[in-house]
Amino acid sequence: MLLKNTWNEFIKILSKPRSYLGVGALTLLIGIIIFAMKADGKSIISFVTASFEQTLTFNGHILNGYLIAFIILQMLIVHVPLLVALVTGDLIAGEAAMGTIRMLATKPISRTNIVLSKFIAGAAYTLFIIIWMGFLALFVSTALFGTGDVIVLNSDGLVILPEADVLWRFGAGFCVAFLSLLTVSSLSICLSAFAENSIGPIVATMSVIILFTIIGSLDVTVFDSIKPYLFTTHMVSWRSFFEDPVPWSTIRQSVIILVAHNVVLVAIAIVRFNKKDITS
C-alpha cells in the first residue's frame, strides 16, 4: 500500500506544472553558465588564479568540462533548494488547500504511511533534479569543453586534482548533495504538515535556509557552538570530496547530521499529521 501510494504521490508531482518549472529553470541556468563559460571562460578562471599569476604560470587545459561541472554545482547548490521546496512544500499543504486531504485520509492507509509516501515521492523528485543537474553539468560540459584536471579554490589555497581522480569525487559529491537537498525536502514536508496553504511552507523553508546560512557565514565566535548542528553548514560538504586529502571524518559527520535532520523532520511531520484535525 505504501509503494502504491508513493507511486500515486509521484504521479501527482508529475501532473503539477510547478514540478517542471524547477527542471526548466535548472536547464536554463546551466545553459546560461555553459554559454558564459564558452564566451568568456578564461577571464572567469583568472579570478581564481589571478593572485598566483604574478609569480606563476598555469599551463594545460584549465577550462575543461570537469571544472565547469564543479562551478555549476557550486553556483546552483545554493539555489536548487528553492526549486525542491517549491514542489515538496506543496505535498501536504497543497492537498489541504485543495480540500483533497480529507479524501486522502479516508483511504485504507495509515497517516504515517501517507507522510512516508509523500517523503519518498519528494525524495524521488529531488533525486531526479540532482541526476538532471549532474547530467547537464557533467556530460554536456565535458561534451563541449572536453576533460582535464580540475583546479579547485578553497580557503587553504588551490588544489589541482588529476583528471583520472575526478569522476568518483563527482559521484560522491552528488550523493552528498542529494542528501543535502533531501533535508530541504524533509524540512518543507515537515512545515507543510503544519500549514493549510503551500506558499507558507515554501517561504518558511527558504527563510530557514537563509537564516541558517547567514548564521553559518558570520565569523562570530558566539555562533561557533551551534554552527556544526545547522544543516546548512553541511549542505556544502559535497565540496569536501574535492579536497586533498579527502577529510573523511568531516564528511562522515556531515552525513550523520543530515541523516539525523531527515529522521527528526520526517518524525515531526508524522506526529503532526497523525494529530492533525482535518476539517477542510
Place this chain on the structure above:
Amino acid sequence: MKKILPFLFLFALPLFSNAETADDILTKVLTKLNSVKDYKVSATIKANIPMIKILPNEATIYFKQKDKFKVESKGITILPKQGFTDINNFLAKKNYIAVINDTITTGGVKTYLMSVIPNSAGGEMILAKLWIDPERSVIMKSQITTKSNGTVTTSYTYGDQVKYGLPSKMVFEIDIKKFKLPKSVASDINKSSAEKKKKIGNKGTITITLTDYQVNKGLNDSIFK
C-alpha cells in the same frame, strides 16, 4: 727593495691583463646559450608550494631563438613566470653593468658571484645576481628581482647538455607572500576563524627535471602557436 718593486710589477702585469672581467665571463655564458637555436625536452615538474596542492606532472618544453617558448602537458602544470628565458634575453641586450662581487663555492663548484644591473630603469628587471662557473661557462644559480614578480632564486644542475649550457635540473624558489585568496572563498563557512589563520610558509619550490634533450634539430614555428 726599491729596485725589486718595478720587476715585481712587470711580472704581475700579465696576470692582471689575463684576469677575466665580468663582461668577458657573461659573454662566454651567452655565447654558449646562443649556440642553442632550438630545443625540445621532456620535463617532470614537481611543485611544493604552501598554498597549492598539485601532483608531479610530465610536460614537454619547446624553445626556439629568440624567445619562443611553449609548455605542452596533458594535465595542468605550474611553472614560475620567470626563469627560463629571461636571463638569456636580458644578457643578449647587453644593456647592463656587471660586477664580480665574490668567489663562492656552490654545490662543490667554485663560482663567481656577479651583480648585473640594467643600465636603464625602463625594463622589468631590477637586479640579477648570478653565480657563474667560469670553467664550464654556465650559470649555477641565479636570483632575479623584477618589478612585478618579486624575487625568484633558481639553482641549476647540469648533465650531458652542459656543452650547450642547458641544465638537467632546475629548482626555483618562489616568494609566495603576494598570494592572496579572493575574500568570497576565504570566508569558507566550514572553517572556523582559528583554522583559517593557520600559518603557512613564505617560500615555495618548483623542481623541474629535464631529460631527453633534442637540441638544434629544427623546430617548426607552428608548434609555438
